[in-house]
Amino acid sequence: MSELPSLSTGTLMAGKIRYDQFISGNRTGLEPVLMAASIPAKAGQRVAEIGCGAGAGLLCLSQRISGLSLWGIEVDAPSLALAQHNLDANQRTEVTLLNCFFPDDLPPDVPFGRFDHCFANPPWHASSGTPSPLSRRDLARRALPDTLESWVKGCTRLLRYKGTLTLILPADLLADACNALAQNRFGGTTLCPLWPKTGREARLMLLQSRYCVRSPSRIVPGVVLHEADGSFTPESRLILKDGQALALGPKQQGMTRSPVPHG
Template sequence: MEDLTHDLFLGGRLKIRQPRSGYRAGVDPVLLAAAVPARTGQSVLDLGCGVGAASLCLGARVPGLSLFGVELQDGYAELARRNAAENGIDLVVTGADLAALPVDLRARSFDHVIANPPYFLRAQGSAAPDAGRETALAEATPLTLWVETATRRLAPGGWLTLIQRAERLPELLAALDTRLGSVDLLPLAPRVGRPAKLVILRARKGARGTFRLHSPLILHEGSRHERDADSYTPAVSAVLRHAAALPWPGR
């Protein structure tokens, strides 16, 4: 990949190279990383890590993590390694299909597994002209396999944190089984009075807490877009600009 942009994340704390065309990380991996309840010294596996945006945002917020990523596309995996090195964050990236993880990863368990699976079913809509964007956005691996792989790699008491489109919530919840409990669901709504377009799910391996559906987190102020600038709410702006943790209702 030679035609790259060099984009700033977290108010300039991170500089991430990514393809000018193809799949490009936006605010979604930043919000995902901000929702992970990680602590210094813990281990994190990022399934489908792309250019490393979510892992690097998490590493910038919480120092001293052991970060691992799995990425199917070799070009994106190499960019993730390059981005990690250029930002001074340790991230071990393995080029592999999550359906066939290498032995060394299957032998490990992690305190956290995070994922931003493709949002769209390949049976619906038209394919993207760029192969990398198509692979990143359109599902070839079933969502159930993403959840199963994550669950297997979690240590007892470990956390799964995942972001997905709201329309696929029934499928996502159906993929959970009794190994995961204390499921929290945080809808992300673009504005007050608008339906949520994304959801962040957190669940804990071996926990027995009840399911909780929280009030939506509102991303933008006002009822509509009125000016040529972002209008993020203060809480979301703190996440995107200052590497703050995502406000998460307590249990």
């Protein structure tokens, strides 16, 4: 680990996962945990995370569902090295990591059209804004003008017929996201608002869509994340701490409990 900047040691999912982060730079929030909880994967399937960072989403998904073939794609080499460190620390051996700019630099050995699910938390800060003095944080947060469209289109190269794409985005990108999905033959889109507290506007949303389907879109009730005092609600605690799934499919609205094989 001598090649990496200084790290802080912590955990995810109430201590079930050891998770180290860079002391300076982009820090992991709730987003990858929530995304991982919503992926409708089954043992034996292939799942790719675009922009996997230090590996939080991959770790949480493999904690909830064993037997997956996981791939992580990340342009920042130190972040990918930290992801490998975190995967090794949690004895995750079923993950392939790729250091490349998505989707332009995907190597030829990537199994195009073979992934059952993709998920991503794309950079979304405007390119015209003031850059962060920390280059790694800026890379993780600042979007190019075509980032969202490019990532959605890129996932069509990876996904099998009817495979799912799950995104977590700020609410003000809803129109752009729905347009990008429609333009790239995604349908059956489910929108799940993430309410910070009861009575507050949803600032983040989960979007899950399926490749090459024509089903109508849906909005589910969503999840209230925090109580008035800032503590997690019982519902969000089950997801974030206990490893319960957040099921978005039309036949599984609400949440279902899943085993935690690596506890």
